[in-house]
Amino acid sequence: MLQTPESRGLPVPQAEGEKDGGHDGETRARTASQERPKEELGAGREEGAAEPALTRKGARALAAKALARRRACRRMNRTVAELVQFLLVKDKKKSPITRSEMVKYVIGDLKALFPDIIARAAEHLRYVFGFELKQFDRKHHTYILINKLKPLEEEEEEEDLGGDGPRLGLLMMILGLIYMRGNRAREAQVWEMLHRLGMQPAKYHFLFGYPKRLIMEDFVQQRYLSYRRVPHTSPPEYEFSWGPRSNLEISKMKVLGFVAKLHKKEPQHWPVQYREALADEADRARAKARAEASMRARASARAGIHLW
Amino acid sequence: MQGSTRRMGVMTDVHRRFLQLLMTHGVLEEWDVKRLQRHCYKVHDRNATVDKLEDFINNINSVLESLYIEIKRGVTEDDGRPIYALVNLATTSISKMATDFAENELDLFRKALELIIDSETGFASSTNILNLVDQLKGKKMRKKEAEQVLQKFVQNKWLIEKEGEFTLHGRAILEMEQYIRETYPDAVKICNICHSLLIQGQSCETCGIRMHLPCVAKYFQSNAEPRCPHCNDYWPHEIPEVFDPEKQREAGISKSNKKSLRSRQH
Numbered sequence: 106m107l108q109t110p111e112s113r114g115l116p117v118p119q120a121e122g123e124k125d126g127g128h129d130g131e132t133r134a135r136t137a138s139q140e141r142p143k144e145e146l147g148a149g150r151e152e153g154a155a156e157p158a159l160t161r162k163g164a165r166a167l168a169a170k171a172l173a174r175r176r177a178c179r180r181m182n183r184t185v186a187e188l189v190q191f192l193l194v195k196d197k198k199k200s201p202i203t204r205s206e207m208v209k210y211v212i213g214d215l216k217a218l219f220p221d222i223i224a225r226a227a228e229h230l231r232y233v234f235g236f237e238l239k240q241f242d243r244k245h246h247t248y249i250l251i252n253k254l255k256p257l258e259e260e261e262e263e264e265d266l267g268g269d270g271p272r273l274g275l276l277m278m279i280l281g282l283i284y285m286r287g288n289r290a291r292e293a294q295v296w297e298m299l300h301r302l303g304m305q306p307a308k309y310h311f312l313f314g315y316p317k318r319l320i321m322e323d324f325v326q327q328r329y330l331s332y333r334r335v336p337h338t339s340p341p342e343y344e345f346s347w348g349p350r351s352n353l354e355i356s357k358m359k360v361l362g363f364v365a366k367l368h369k370k371e372p373q374h375w376p377v378q379y380r381e382a383l384a385d386e387a388d389r390a391r392a393k394a395r396a397e398a399s400m401r402a403r404a405s406a407r408a409g410i411h412l413w
Numbered sequence: 414m415q416g417s418t419r420r421m422g423v424m425t426d427v428h429r430r431f432l433q434l435l436m437t438h439g440v441l442e443e444w445d446v447k448r449l450q451r452h453c454y455k456v457h458d459r460n461a462t463v464d465k466l467e468d469f470i471n472n473i474n475s476v477l478e479s480l481y482i483e484i485k486r487g488v489t490e491d492d493g494r495p496i497y498a499l500v501n502l503a504t505t506s507i508s509k510m511a512t513d514f515a516e517n518e519l520d521l522f523r524k525a526l527e528l529i530i531d532s533e534t535g536f537a538s539s540t541n542i543l544n545l546v547d548q549l550k551g552k553k554m555r556k557k558e559a560e561q562v563l564q565k566f567v568q569n570k571w572l573i574e575k576e577g578e579f580t581l582h583g584r585a586i587l588e589m590e591q592y593i594r595e596t597y598p599d600a601v602k603i604c605n606i607c608h609s610l611l612i613q614g615q616s617c618e619t620c621g622i623r624m625h626l627p628c629v630a631k632y633f634q635s636n637a638e639p640r641c642p643h644c645n646d647y648w649p650h651e652i653p654e655v656f657d658p659e660k661q662r663e664a665g666i667s668k669s670n671k672k673s674l675r676s677r678q679h
Contacts (some may be wrong), residue, residue, distance in 0.1 A: 183503075186480045190501065193436065198513070233476055234436075235429035254430050255457075 180215075181222070187211045188226040192238065196250040199327035199350075204246035241328075241349055249328070251353055275313060276329055276351075278302075279320070281364040283330075283345055284357060285378060291335070292343045295320070324348075356389060357382040422472035426457040432473065435484065435499055439570050440584035443486075443495035444658060470497075487587040490535075490580075490613040493627030493656035498587045510571065516551030518562050522571065524548070525563070529580055530593065530600050535613035536578035539563065581612050604628055605642060620644035630655045 188211045195202045207223070208216050215222065227238040236250040282298055283290040296306060299316060306317035313319050324330045328350040335342045358372070361382045365372045373379050430453045435441060441449065447466055454463050464472070474483045481502045488495055510519060524545045528537035542563065543556045554562070563579065566572040570582045581589075590610045594601050602611040606628040616623045622643045624632065630653045633639040639648035 182479065183481070186482075186503075189480055190482065194513070197436070229480060233424055233429070233480065234432055235426060252433070254426055254433070 181218070184212060184215055185222055185225045185229065188222060189229050189233075192226065192230065192248075192250060193234070193236075196236070199323075199329075201242070201247040201249050201328060204248075239353065241353065249350060249353075272313060272319065272323075275316075275319070276324060277360065277363050279324070279330065279345065280347060280351055280355070280360050281367070283347060284360050285364060285375070289344050289346050292332075292345065295345055357385040421478075422475040424473070424476050427453045427461075428469075428473050428476075430456060431469075432499070435497065440496050440498040440582070440587070443497065446497050485587050487583055488625075488627050488656075489583045490586070490611075490625055490627070492653070493630060495656075495658075496583045496587070498584050500588045513569070514562075514565075517549045517554050518565075520550045521546070521554065521559055521562055522566060525566075525572065525579055526581070526593070527597070527600075529612060530597050530602075534578075535611075536575070536580045539577045539579065542579065586610060586612060606632055615648075615650045617641040617644060617646060618649055619646040626653050627656060629653060 188207060191207065191211045192202060195206075204219070208219065212219060212222060223238070230236040230238050230250065231253070235252065235254045237253050238248055239251050240246065240248050278298065279290075279295055282295060286294065299306075304313070304316045307315060320330070321332070325332050325348070328348040330351070331346045331348045333344055333346070335344050357378075361372045361375070361378055365374065368374075372382070431450060434449055434453070435446070438445075443466075450466060450469060451463055454461060463469075470484050470486075477483050482499060483502055484497055485500045486495060486497050510522065514522070521542070525537055525542045528541055528545075529535060539560070543559050546554055546556050546559045563572065563574075567574050567579075567582075570584045572579045572585070573582050593610060602614070602623050603609070604611040604614060604625045605622040606624050609625075611623050611625055614623045614625045615629055620641060620643050622641065629648075629650070632642070633648065633652045634655055636652075639652055640646065641648055
């Protein structure tokens with residue numbers, strides 16, 4: 106299934122061109138180093154046309170170069186594919202992925218090509234799966250995948266064949282509590298709410314497993330929640346706030362809507378939170394517009410490099 | 414599939430959501446897959462006609478080709494139910510499990526896999542697997558812990574448990590067939606009819622050839638005197654019934670759309 110024309114005799118320059126053309130559809134990010142072969146080939150072809158016979162030695166050298174290039178290209182494609190799979194599997198567990206992990210498990214000695222590899226992987230993730238690869242911690246080079254598909258309506262959600270429903274519902278309740286309390290909630294308050302829902306931290310729940318583990322380990326580790334010690338408290342108290350992933354994946358307006366529905370009221374019933382949610386929506390719209398503008402700029406810059 | 418002559422498919426949000434959900438579930442039965450496909454159309458392209466499932470999947474696979482993965486269709490070994498999973502085309506084997514499990518857990522799986530492949534029935538007893546706990550690579554694992562790890566494998570659909578014995582889940586066979594055939598070429602059993610990897614099946618008592626239960630069902634369908642295709646001796650086992658998706662759905666859990674029961678078979 107992965108056959109490439111290497112098994113045929115002396116490779117012809119045209120084969121290289123065809124192969125690259127075939128990959129056009131899925132990868133738009135290309136480096137300058139991959140453009141150069143085309144230039145060389147173009148020159149070679151012209152020379153061949155002007156002088157009817159390239160020397161045998163020259164032909165062999167050209168063939169060897171073409172073979173080496175194709176090998177490198179194949180290796181690159183392979184590595185990109187492995188990185189895509191690695192990112193997908195890692196993201197399934199919702200733990201952020203670090204650059205060093207990627208280098209250690211996938212990229213290996215192609216480390217110098219990391220920017221190119223990750224750009225191509227990101228493009229595959231976007232086009233094929235509808236995920237955006239986002240670097241959310243520039244200092245520690247950590248990445249997460251964000252789902253770019255439109256979020257589901259309520260009726261549609263039921264048909265989604267299960268998946269993460271109950272856990273996300275629980276997360277929403279906690280995010281709602283945090284938001285309504287001014288973006289911070291003491292640990293005690295969270296457990297009080299869960300008590301009222303019939304949950305005990307260390308008691309196995311048929312839907313959530315061990316709630317304490319789910320919240321403290323899973324949600325915190327997945328960066329949906331942040332857990333911090335409250336300063337100047339003794340005995341020490343801790344509080345929850347929205348984690349960076351929650352800020353990326355869900356909006357204040359959505360959470361307010363969720364809380365409002367729970368109480369059978371309108372979001373406007375809480376004017377302070379409503380105003381804050383509106384401001385948040387405006388911020389997001391601005392950020393989105395900025396991102397789209399810069400993507401368009403980058404796309405047109407890239408288009409300039411392409412020879413076709 | 415020759416590279417440049419074949420036109421690569423086009424991905425839309427319908428296909429993307431389908432892929433995402435298939436990945437979430439790991440493996441799905443055919444009728445769940447069809448329901449999933451309809452759901453994706455409903456969400457993203459309400460008015461479009463739903464593609465025939467085979468074409469829909471072939472379209473996606475043509476795009477996935479450059480990523481060395483594909484949506485593969487298989488059949489459960491016990492009763493012939495069609496299943497689908499997203500599998501890795503390159504033989505880096507238990508790679509999908511590798512990021513979910515620790516080194517000693519992976520090694521436990523490998524040991525269980527070997528016992529299953531070597532066994533006559535395709536099943537390895539819990540006791541036999543747990544007795545190998547001392548030989549595991551990585552951190553030392555107690556038997557109690559190993560029992561829970563085996564349950565984790567069952568939950569994640571890598572193993573099936575029946576009365577204290579373990580065999581490979583259809584998903585594992587789909588994912589790892591190539592790896593298993595390359596790693597255990599002498600121990601591996603092959604079905605005489607479909608020539609795929611065989612873990613569970615029936616065997617001829619005279620000449621020893623083996624067949625999957627669904628392959629037996631199809632091969633001997635409405636044959637009053639079943640005979641071994643290789644040595645022509647009388648086939649001594651009970652012939653199972655061919656899988657019928659309509660019957661399956663009627664017996665299945667409610668909540669399904671009643672209309673779908675009358676929908677045409679593929």
